[in-house]
Amino acid sequence: MDGMYAQELEVAVKAVHMACSLCQRVQRRLVSAAAAENHVLSKDDDSPVTIADWGVQAIVSWLLSESFGSQNVSIVAEEDIHALSNSSSEKLLSSVVEIVNECLDEASKFGLQKPNKVIRSSEVLEAIGRCNATGGPHGRFWVLDPVDGTLGFVRGNQYAVGLALIEEGQVVIGVLGCPNYPLNKELLSYHHQPYHNSKLPSGSYDLWEKGCVMFARRGSRKAWMQPLAHQDMQVEWPYEAKLISVSSVHDPAMATFCEPVEKANSNQSFTAELAHTVGLRKQPLRVYSMVKYAAIARGDAEVFMKFARCGYKEKIWDHAAGVVIVHEAGGVVTDAGGRPLDFSRGIFLEGLDRGIVVCCGSILHEKIIGAVYASWDSSNL
Numbered sequence: 052m053d054g055m056y057a058q059e060l061e062v063a064v065k066a067v068h069m070a071c072s073l074c075q076r077v078q079r080r081l082v083s084a085a086a087a088e089n090h091v092l093s094k095d096d097d098s099p100v101t102i103a104d105w106g107v108q109a110i111v112s113w114l115l116s117e118s119f120g121s122q123n124v125s126i127v128a129e130e131d132i133h134a135l136s137n138s139s140s141e142k143l144l145s146s147v148v149e150i151v152n153e154c155l156d157e158a159s160k161f162g163l164q165k166p167n168k169v170i171r172s173s174e175v176l177e178a179i180g181r182c183n184a185t186g187g188p189h190g191r192f193w194v195l196d197p198v199d200g201t202l203g204f205v206r207g208n209q210y211a212v213g214l215a216l217i218e219e220g221q222v223v224i225g226v227l228g229c230p231n232y233p234l235n236k237e238l239l240s241y242h243h244q245p246y247h248n249s250k251l252p253s254g255s256y257d258l259w260e261k262g263c264v265m266f267a268r269r270g271s272r273k274a275w276m277q278p279l280a281h282q283d284m285q286v287e288w289p290y291e292a293k294l295i296s297v298s299s300v301h302d303p304a305m306a307t308f309c310e311p312v313e314k315a316n317s318n319q320s321f322t323a324e325l326a327h328t329v330g331l332r333k334q335p336l337r338v339y340s341m342v343k344y345a346a347i348a349r350g351d352a353e354v355f356m357k358f359a360r361c362g363y364k365e366k367i368w369d370h371a372a373g374v375v376i377v378h379e380a381g382g383v384v385t386d387a388g389g390r391p392l393d394f395s396r397g398i399f400l401e402g403l404d405r406g407i408v409v410c411c412g413s414i415l416h417e418k419i420i421g422a423v424y425a426s427w428d429s430s431n432l
């Protein structure tokens with residue numbers, strides 16, 4: 052990790068590894084219905100939030116502040132402390148504090164310094180609440196989605212931790228933790244049973260079998276993947292990193308496209324029409340979270356399309372890390388008008404033309420953008 056942003060990238064990768072470890076602990080506990088009740092809440096818009104969302108936001112914010120000084124760190128992130136700070140949420144907050152300390156205790160596993168004392172609830176709240184930057188065109192800020200695909204997470208399925216650094220409106224580094232990403236791509240659409248791992252005798256599974264962290268630096272033309280450390284496995288930091296790159300498939304008939312699982316999050320009949328128009332023949336791969344970007348970057352799928360319903364504004368933390376990783380792995384990411392996504396206008400991807408189109412290469416990309424023009428008028432978006 053030499054060159055520009057080397058230190059930022061190193062800290063971000065370590066922080067995402069630790070965040071993934073936190074998520075894995077929580078996901079294992081969610082298996083018990085009784086625990087799930089205390090660990091999953093609904094937000095005002097009815098979307099779920101869990102102790103993992105707050106725990107990851109706290110831990111990443113805390114680690115970034117420790118590494119760069121809190122006065123130098125500005126973070127735009129999804130969660131806030133509202134639901135955690137009222138008097139009825141004491142138990143919830145103590146679960147978050149407990150999991151944060153449990154994970155920080157293992158800091159050395161990820162090449163990080165363990166704190167010399169226990170982190171108190173006020174510090175956890177402070178770390179979460181500090182992530183209230185609003186982005187914009189100037190300066191430097193981090194963008195964090197502590198758990199992307201929270202729905203997938205609570206269902207024991209795919210989810211991601213996304214961390215990116217934006218400078219002068221451009222995403223300069225991206226790190227994506229995908230704890231359930233299978234090495235065997237056929238298993239991407241498989242319903243994961245996360246707790247199965249814990250039943251395996253230690254050492255009987257391959258380090259690369261499931262779970263990875265992907266990362267890239269803008270302009271490097273390289274994207275990397277590291278395995279996650281599995282429970283009970285003694286692996287020394289730094290972990291081995293492999294180069295990844297997009298698929299070389301350009302024939303639509305051979306290509307796989309992925310899209311959100313939830314019908315509410317993308318117009319699946321419109322994407323089916325686009326797929327048909329350009330000659331994509333395979334069944335769509337429906338995957339939760341930015342794991343869809345990971346699948347493109349790793350060459351496990353060729354196209355990702357998301358057309359949110361009219362009026363929904365995409366947020367920068369749902370895309371920043373994925374976009375730079377796909378781009379450096381050789382892929383193309385634009386809106387449906389063919390323009391790059393604009394991360395310089397606050398927390399939303401303002402000005403996004405209709406939807407997001409991610410492809411392994413320009414041939415497929417041009418076909419899809421062309422099909423959007425042809426289909427748009429007849430669509431009911």
Ligand SMILES: Nc1ncnc2c1ncn2[C@@H]1O[C@H](COP(=O)(O)OS(=O)(=O)O)[C@@H](OP(=O)(O)O)[C@H]1O
Pocket residue numbers: 098129196198199200201202203310311312313314315316317338339340341357359360363366369
């Ligand atoms: N109505 C609507 N339309 C589009 N997108 C929405 C919508 N509501 C929420 N979100 C955001 O979608 C994030 C999850 O997107 P996915 O592509 O992973 O969708 S899906 O979970 O596979 O269905 C999800 O991220 P997380 O909240 O981090 O899970 C939301 O930020």
Ligand SMILES: [Mg+2]
Pocket residue numbers: 196198199200368369
């Ligand atoms: Mg998200």
Ligand SMILES: [Mg+2]
Pocket residue numbers: 104129196197198199200201
């Ligand atoms: Mg989220």
Ligand SMILES: [Mg+2]
Pocket residue numbers: 098099129201
């Ligand atoms: Mg959410």
